[in-house]
Ligand SMILES: *Cc1c(COP(=O)(O)O)cnc(C)c1O
């Protein structure tokens with residue numbers, strides 16, 4: 001089916017401001033010295049960044065440097081913290097090990113060995129995602145590049161989409177970016193995806209994820225998605241695309257050479273009857289605070305696709321209710337639906353970003369109080385753990401004992417979905433595996449793990 005040029009033209013008109021298109025220019029760890037803005041920071045900080053970025057992924061682009069980061073406020077600036085490595089992301093012992101290796105002038109190969117040893121100690125694959133969620137084909141062979149954990153949703157990791165326009169310092173998929181192919185989840189074998197979906201009529205949602213699928217050419221994305229319009233995939237109601245391009249490179253939707261092709265693809269999928277949901281990753285209202293970011297949202301919405309937002313709560317970036325309320329309010333204003341507030345996962349630089357569960361819940365609740373009902377659609381704070389997504393619903397007392405009230409929003413074991421349960425209140429707990437049972441009531445995830 002071809003789109004008529006009338007509707008395409010009205011979509012193009014969603015861009016209604018003057019803006020000089022930029023070329024996509026990216027900097028990685030070896031380019032740290034070429035980032036002019038860093039010169040204003042103390043030499044020690046620059047050295048620390050060098051050490052940390054030899055272990056954890058680093059990548060930032062010119063738009064983030066020029067328009068998102070407030071250099072007057074660096075290093076505390078949340079957009080700086082979102083993208084630039086900080087010393088506290090590694091333990092003292094790991095930091096020193098890497099620093100000594102660098103200072104002693106080891107060869108690149110030997111440095112890699114040290115870096116890999118440290119990485120292996122940072123829980124590169126939380127929630128057992130390499131083994132536990134790997135679907136199998138009819139002959140029992142595991143299918144690489146897919147994850148199927150919750151009955152209704154299959155995750156697809158196209159191999160061309162396993163990088164991002166910039167990297168978030170707290171990324172839970174960081175292990176995919178460090179060049180070790182054995183750790184990577186990806187596939188180019190779309191045929192296996194289609195075959196799997198054909199055999200699984202219970203699946204209603206396909207979530208294309210990465211990395212960031214929006215780094216792919218529109219042509220590639222189209223090649224993956226258009227076949228889903230065939231009647232044999234009528235059970236796939238919703239195509240979700242997980243992305244942070246609306247933050248890191250909004251130009252993708254407006255000025256890139258194939259931006260129009262992408263917009264037309266989204267529109268085409270919508271017209272053909274699919275629910276298209278852009279699962280946009282946002283952490284801070286500042287990400288919405290540029291003309292190009294807002295125009296990209298308008299343009300995506302004009303296709304008929306929905307934008308839902310999700311992102312973790314993070315120390316040093318957004319651990320206060322005011323910033324969340326402002327983020328959700330701005331999103332509602334722009335027609336973006338708040339969907340999830342996550343708890344930072346137990347991997348990578350977690351030590352630097354983690355927030356105790358009781359604090360996360362307070363921040364969530366205080367932010368909720370400041371937004372209208374349309375902003376209260378965000379669920380959370382939610383932990384994406386091995387057995388499922390566990391939400392902290394609140395704090396209360398039973399028989400005089402202070403407890404957390406929790407529930408599974410999603411669970412591998414379907415019977416756990418939406419069942420409330422309790423755990424001992426403890427202000428030090430930052431992840432579900434530290435939760436302790438209350439008055440002899442077993443924790444359901446311990447049962448599920450058995
Ligand atoms: C979060 C998640 C989903 C989607 O869950 P929804 O609540 O439907 O958004 C699917 N699969 C995995 C592995 C997830 O972590």
Ligand code: SF4
Pocket residue numbers: 163164166167168170171172173174210211212243244281
């Ligand atoms: S955009 Fe997503 S996948 Fe990419 S670095 Fe950030 S959190 Fe990780």
